[in-house]
Structures are given as C-alpha cells and as structure tokens.
Amino acid sequence: MSDSFVYTTTDDPRAQPLLDELLNEYDSRYGTFFNPEGARAEMTRYPPEAFAPPHGNFLLLIRDSRAIAGGAFMRHSADTAEFKRIWTDARFRRQGLARRVLVELEDQALRQGYSRVYLTTGFRQPEAVGLYLTHGYTALFDTSVDPETLKRTLPFEKNLAAAPNPAFAENAADYQGSFHP
Structure with a gap:
C-alpha cells in the first residue's frame, strides 16, 4: 500500500467520488440551513480557478489509483491561504489521512508564499474541530x-x-501535478 499526493484540478475525474461524498455529507448534516439550495450551492460557490496556482491548489491523496482523501486552498489575502474541502473517503477514515492532507496543504501554502492559514468548518462537524484544535489551529470562536x-x-x-516563498508565483507550473514530500 503506497499513498501519494497528486496536485491536480477540481475537474480531475479521480476527485469526483470524493466531492460527491462530501456533498452528500454536507446535505445530511446541514440540509438547507446555510443556503436554500443546499450543499451544492456551497460546493459550486468558487470557480475551479480559485483552487489553481499561483494563488491556490487542489490535491488528492491517491492509494491504488484511487483518491482516498483530498483538500484545497485558495487566496484569502496576500499572506493568507483559505483551506477548503478537506475530506477523507468514509471507507478510509481513522487512518490519519485528514491530518496528512492538512500537513501537506500547509507545506504547499508555504511553498506558494503564504504565511497564515484561515479556514472554517461547520458547527455540526466535531471531527474537523478536533483535527484543527489538535494541530495548532486557533479557534476564532468561544x-x-x-x-x-x-x-x-x-x-x-x-x-x-517558515517564511513565505515569493518565488513561487514565477515557478507555479513546476508545482502543478507533482508530489512534494
């Protein structure tokens, strides 16, 4: 069993099963609470380009040619990346995969010149709250x-x-589609 990160786009067919499961999870936990159109409105809120270099990125964790976890980030401000869609396939949970995705996203955000991360999670996602609190994130709520x-x-x-890398924007193509240990 060998896992690898692949930097790709939200249109990558390998991502679709993960994104579909995430959509169903959001709908089951929140229904139309945040939006009358349900989770689909949130999932399509940002264009695919928002999660592409030089300001964003989208990654999948691949095992045996299958996406088992993933996540993305986009620009929140000049020095801040906003993490989105950190998700693990339900069949592969309790293996530390979300933590691995989180760490890889942090490393990639640094490589792309960000020095800070901002993210939100829903109030009915205690697993995510626990993940962030145990990995050095500060809650901006009580x-x-x-x-x-x-x-x-x-x-x-x-x-x-680490200090941000201002050279990333010049070399963004080098990071697209490659693994960074």
Missing part, C-alpha cells in the same frame, strides 16, 4: 460554548512556521 448553539461556521487560523 470553544467553551456548544457549537450547535452557535449555528454558524466556525473559523480557525494558524500562522505557518
């Missing part, structure tokens, strides 16, 4: 309050350790 009572997205931030 964690002593039951998230269900907040009834909104839960924001987090993290300052990344």
Whole structure:
C-alpha cells in the first residue's frame, strides 16, 4: 500500500467520488440551513480557478489509483491561504489521512508564499474541530460554548512556521501535478 499526493484540478475525474461524498455529507448534516439550495450551492460557490496556482491548489491523496482523501486552498489575502474541502473517503477514515492532507496543504501554502492559514468548518462537524484544535489551529470562536448553539461556521487560523516563498508565483507550473514530500 503506497499513498501519494497528486496536485491536480477540481475537474480531475479521480476527485469526483470524493466531492460527491462530501456533498452528500454536507446535505445530511446541514440540509438547507446555510443556503436554500443546499450543499451544492456551497460546493459550486468558487470557480475551479480559485483552487489553481499561483494563488491556490487542489490535491488528492491517491492509494491504488484511487483518491482516498483530498483538500484545497485558495487566496484569502496576500499572506493568507483559505483551506477548503478537506475530506477523507468514509471507507478510509481513522487512518490519519485528514491530518496528512492538512500537513501537506500547509507545506504547499508555504511553498506558494503564504504565511497564515484561515479556514472554517461547520458547527455540526466535531471531527474537523478536533483535527484543527489538535494541530495548532486557533479557534476564532468561544470553544467553551456548544457549537450547535452557535449555528454558524466556525473559523480557525494558524500562522505557518517558515517564511513565505515569493518565488513561487514565477515557478507555479513546476508545482502543478507533482508530489512534494
């Protein structure tokens, strides 16, 4: 069993099963709470270009030619990447894959010149809240309050350790479609 990261686009056919499962998960947890059109409105809120270099990226974790986890980021501000769609196929959970995706996204955001991460998760996603809190993210909400009572997205931030790489924009094509250990 060998896993590898692949930087690709949201249109990659290998991503579709993961994105479909994520859509179903969002709909089952939130229905039309955030949008009358349901999760599809959130999933199509940003154009594919938002998750492409030089300002964003989209990755899949591949095992045996199959996407088992993935995630993306886009530009939030000049120094801040916004992470989106961090997801693990339900059949492969409890293996630390979301953590691996999170770490790889952080590393790639650094390579692309970001020094900070911002992200949100839903108030009915305790697994995500736990992941972020145990990996150095600061909650930008009161964690002593039951998230269900907040009834909104839960924001987090993290300052990344290394200095940003301003040369990334010049060499963005070198990073597209390749693995970075």
